[in-house]
Amino acid sequence: MNILEPQGPIAAANSTILIDSIAIMLAIVVPTIVAILAFAFYFRQSNHRAFYLPDFAYSGRLELVVWSIPALTIILLGGxxxxxxxxxxxxxxxxxxxxxxxxxxxxxDWKWLFIYPDQRIATVNSLTVPVGAPLQLQLTSSSVMNVFFIPQLGSMIYTMNGMVTHLNLRADQEGDLQGLSAHFSGDGFPNMLFDVHVISPLDFPNWVAATARSGNVLNEDSYKKLTEQSIETGRPTYRLDDPRLFDDIATLRIPPGPGPQLTSSNLARPQTGVGNVR
Structure with missing residues (x-):
């Protein structure tokens, strides 16, 4: 998940912005550190050549330098x-x-569901894409806000319940990458990772055909089971029964995930508060 080893044009552009921003900031930080050390060395007590100006109050040239350099840096960095x-x-x-x-x-909670509506298949915690093809992603959340991020392919983007966000990516090299959730979403957040398989365009139809033979069917009922809070250790695949399932999820025709459930241990746990202070 090294963002400095981009595998696509969006990630490469993100990496360039990051490196350029660091270089611009270092152009200020490094000279400032050098100037501090130089001033401290020159104006040391043992240096009799150092000058002392007790009546100094204002210098227009000095003010110009002090304010213009940071202003130009901010303008350049902001641009x-x-x-x-x-x-x-x-x-x-x-x-x-x-x-x-x-x-x-x-x-x-706490897994990723990938639906391929045109291929009528779906996968959990595993994203397979052909190398070089434009990837048009539509994203939503079954419950709490989350963030979709494949560091080596491109920009992170939020997923929100009842809303659809869009992200366009491309993978330029075959291989296996790693995606993750970049927003804390509960106890299972650390395990909310997914695999990204970038394969040849010639192998992609074969993968679709093999996935379409899965014995699991994704419909409203099986989707509701997926919305229950759990950590998925496997990589299950599905045949998509209804290509409009994503629209039903995004428009809340299918209710959001149930979230955490109260248990007897929760109910029996003593409550703390001002009224319990003795």
């Missing part, structure tokens, strides 16, 4: 971030080879 963020608008399509792959992403 890099502003231009880069607009160029990397998540909704802007990304060029690629072959047909775009449409993927619908649902963040669950």
């Amino acid at each position: 890099v971030a502003w231009i880069g963020s607009h160029q990397l608008d998540p909704r802007v399509p990304v060029a690629g080879t072959g047909s775009p792959v449409r993927i619908q992403v649902v963040s669950l």
Whole structure:
């Protein structure tokens, strides 16, 4: 999950912005540190050549230097971030080879559901994409807010219950990557990881055909079981029964996930508060 080893154009642009921003800030930090050490050395007590100006009050040239350099730095740093963020608008399509792959992403407690509506399949905690193809992701959440992030492919983006966000990516090299949740969402958050398999465009139809033979069927009933809070250690696959399932999730026709449930141990636990202080 090294963001400095990008495997796609969006991640490469993110890495460039990060490196440029660090370089701009170092252009101020390093000279400042050097100046502090130089001033401390020159104006040491044993240096009789150091001058002392007890009546000094104001210098226009000095004020110009003190204020212009930080102002120019902020303008330059802000310009890099502003231009880069607009160029990397998540909704802007990304060029690629072959047909775009449409993927619908649902963040669950505590797992990721990937729906391929055009291929009529779905997977949990495993995302498989063809190399070079434009990836058109639609994202929502089954319950709490979350953040979808594949560090080596591109920008992180929020998933929110009752809303749909969009993200366009592309993977330029075959291989296995790692995705994660970048927003705390409860006890199972540390295990909310997913695999990303970037395969050849020729192998992608074979993977779709093999996944379509899965004995599991994803419909409203099986989806509701997935929304229950649990950590999925496997990588189950499904045949998609209803291609409109994602729309039903995003429009809340299917209720949000149930969230944590009270147990007898919760009810028996003593309550603490002002009234219990003795």
